Amino acid sequence: MSFPKSPSALSRSIAAAAFLITTLVGCGSSDDSPSAQTRITLTGSSTVAPLASEIARRFEERHPDVRVEVQTGGSSRGIADARSGAATLGMISRDLAPDEQDLTAFTIARDGIGLIIHADNPVEELSRSQIASIFRGEISNWSEVGGREAEITVVNKAEGRATLEVFKQYFELTSPEIRADVVIGHNEQGVKTVAGNPNALGYVSIGVAESDIQQGIPIRLLRIDGMEANIETVADGSFPISRPLNLVAHGTVDGPAAELVEFSLSEEVHDLIEAQRFVPSRR
Amino acid sequence: MAEPRSHTQARDFWTATVLWLGAGSVLALLAWILGDLLLQGVGRLSWGFLTEPPSDAGRSGGVAPMIISTLWILAICLATAVPLGLAAALFLTELASRRTGRWVRHSLDALAAVPSIVFGLFGNALFCHVLGLGYSILSGGLTLACMVLPLVVRTTEAGLSNVAQEIRQGAAALALSRVTTLRTLVLPAAAPALLVGLVLGIGRALAETAALIFTSGYVDRFPESIHDSGRSLSIHIYDLSMNVPAGNDTAYATALVLVVLLIASQQLATWGIHRWIQPERSVR
Structure with missing residues (x-):
């Protein structure tokens, strides 16, 4: 019933495998020598x-x-x-x-996170509590925050994005209470969504927003509680x-x-x- | 008289329609994925993309180091999993008692159901730390081998046990040794199943991300040896689409390269198996 001792293709390959594994595992410990880097x-x-x-x-x-x-x-x-x-x-x-x-x-x-609106939107500034209310769905029209008579399209980030975490933490929001109209993945997608919708409000990395604004994409970074959102204020740490x-x-x-x-x-x-x-x- | 006939015809028609729809949607899905990859990725493809290292976090440059790392990881994975898997499958069909066999099969099925991230953490603990291999192509390949092993064993075993018992009995009647019987009769007959296991294994290994991110690692340099960390194509795609702003074009192009590599290595495996088996066939 047992296999004969003579080497066959099969036992050779099994032996080769065993040898390979022992060699591979063995050389791990002597790894330090080859380079003096x-x-x-x-x-x-x-x-x-x-x-x-x-x-x-x-x-x-x-x-x-x-x-x-x-x-x-x-x-x-x-x-x-x-x-x-x-x-x-x-x-x-x-x-x-x-x-x-x-x-x-x-x-x-x-990495700074700024709120962006369409360039045609007349709103210049929002407060921290206004933004939180908008994302909770308590404020749903731009006229309630000094803008035009138009529904606000809330653009939120997909779950698991670090930007979302920072955003939620600052505005003291939890994921279930956010009422989003559009959910986006990466920053570029957020910029495109807001650029294509004059009533949208979204948030993206400020570096991305600024480089896109320079390329002529029709979006604007909002002031928050009087604080300008730009690379300068992010760099000196004053942008919250x-x-x-x-x-x-x-x-x-x-x-x-x-x-x-x-x-x-x-x-x-x-x-x-x-x-x-x-x-x-x-x- | 006419009614049951038209009833049968209608049933045939609807059954055929459903089957066509099923097959059609599978094909449509495949076509969609490939079409999407081609459409979005082909603009970034060039000879340089295949031969140069990446720059600007992958947004420009190529994926050459990732291709090399991926092939090394795959080679180590297969060099370990195929002989071990074949041995285990032979053990199960030729040697194991019913009880032992059941235990081994249950363990393998449990192993096959383990999520790949668990293999990643296991590989990180065992190969990177306990065995001191660190983040390396070797650690990644061996981790993948553990992951692919159940797949290879189970498909190969199914193939081996489907070989008609008469062949073995006939061989025994001719006083052929068991090894000769295996080598010249059973293995060639089980070759298609072995091939299926190999092809599935290659597919799983090339597509894997979670098991590799903690084992073969993230370094996007050309690996100098299998002890270096090397980023696989799958991890490169993941990183470009999740962590790199404006990395999508390159992610698509890399995915295209991965799909081509997958098809090529599966073709190579098919060719290799046939070449290995065919000369043996003439013995019969």
């Missing part, structure tokens, strides 16, 4: 990751002996990996929480609906990692930050 690992927020990858690419060009690995997984993972040492630096797209003060945050950029994009470190950062942090904070990456539709942070 320094490796910096960044993990965390998927919002920061594309920007961090671009910064890393430019950093590697100038430091050929350094490899920067960017991995995603969300802000919480960035915090956890920075603490455990699994990552040299964490990436988070929010402020450090009170129980995370053991970490140091370096704000490389900010914004979030910082941070690199976080546990303990002191030194060597190439410190150079990478310094590089990320420098003007040399401002074009990269703007290309990702974020706003460079002013220190």
Whole structure:
């Protein structure tokens, strides 16, 4: 009943598989030797990751002996990996929480969220409570907030978008109470929806809105409680609906990692930050 | 007299209509997806798109490193899952007692139903951390192998157990050893099922995102070895459509590349299996 000892194609392939697996698993431990390169690992927020990858690419060009690995997984993972040492630096797209003060945050950029209306809409400004009421469906006509006699088309973001979280947090809204007429995914879609509807009210990343306004798309950023929404006010932190994009470190950062942090904070990456539709942070 | 006949005709007509509609909507869906991909993605496609690394977070440049990483991940996945799967399927049909067989089959079915993100977290814990492979193509390929394994085992096993018992008995009557019987008679006869398992496995592996984001990782450089982290095409598509403003065009073009790669590797698998099996057939 048993297989004979003589090698057959079958047993050979099984042996080969076993060999392959043991070799593959075995070489993991001896991985440190092949290159003398320094490796910096960044993990965390998927919002920061594309920007961090671009910064890393430019950093590697100038430091050929350094490899920067960017991995995603969300802000919480960035915090956890920075603490455990699994990552040299964490990436988070929010402020450090009170129980995370053991970490140091370096704000490389900010992402501001502005309310947009069609360029033909005469409304210049809304208050925080007016906006919350509109999104709750308590105010449904522009005439109630000093505009024309027209129904407001409320444009909301799809569930799971970070922009939605920041928006809800600032206006103290919960998802079930938001009465949206249109639900959109990414920023461009929001801009297109509002540009095509003179009575729409939506919110998008301010960087995206400004670059689209410059290209002549008929939208306008609303003032909120007297506060102008533009790249300037986001950059100096005075615009309230914004979030910082941070690199976080546990303990002191030194060597190439410190150079990478310094590089990320420098003007040399401002074009990269703007290309990702974020706003460079002013220190 | 005429009435039952027209009744039958009407029933035939409606049955045929429903079947046509069913088949038609499946085809329409496929055509829609492919048409949408072509329409939105073809503008970004060029030779450079296939040969250059990405720049500007993927909005410009190409997807060459992702193609390389994807092929490496797939190769590791198949090199592990196919021999292991074949061995397990042979064990189930040739050696296992009824009781053991049932246990193994139940475990495999449970494993097949596990969501891929769970495999991702498992792979991250086992391969990246416990075995110290880190975020690497190797970790990703092995994680995918775990995921694809139940699929390969179950389809192969179904094929093996469908081989007529008379063939085995005939071979035994001719005093052929079990290994010879397997190699020259049973395996060639089960080859179509093996192929189905392989093709399904390739499909699942290439399409996978959740299991790879925590194992093979996000790095969009050309991998220098299988110990490097490498971003797969599927993760690139996910990242472009979810995290990169104005990344949609490239996402579509990348999806187009992925679909072509999928079809090509499945064709290659079909060709490979036939080539492997055909010479053996002549023994019969």
